[in-house]
Amino acid sequence: MNATVVMILALAVGTYAFRLVGPLLHGRVELPDRVRGLLAAGAVVLLVALLATGALTEGGGFAGWARPAGVLVGGVLAWRGVPFVGVVLGAAGATALLRLVGVA
Structure with a gap:
């Protein structure tokens, strides 16, 4: 068994x-309110970082303006309460339209 398989199993x-x-441990460990607040804030920061990385980069460089614009359109649609399928289609459509007109 090579080191890669051992590491994956570990x-x-x-x-x-x-x-x-x-x-x-459910019910046995009680977290202070301050720790709960920090965990909630940490989750938000992690999600925003993942969103920014996915929206702004591709292959180690800037992804161009079409992708962040599509993410922005998707965010606005989600904020307005559009169903998930509409959010995805709206974001993809906006990105595709911008790339069609030459915005990279």
Whole structure:
């Protein structure tokens, strides 16, 4: 067994154990309100960072203006309460339209 397979198995076991701890400790560990607030803020920051990375970069460089514009259109549609399918189609359509007219 090579090192890659061993590492994958170790990460799989660690992930399973980490997920198992939640149900096992539910109700036994009480987090302070400050920690709960920090965890919520951390989740928001992580999601925004992932969104920014996915929207603005491609192959280690700037993705062009069409993709961030499409993400912006999708965000506006989601904020307005459009169903998820409409958000995805609107964002993809805006990106495709901008690329069609030459905005990279």
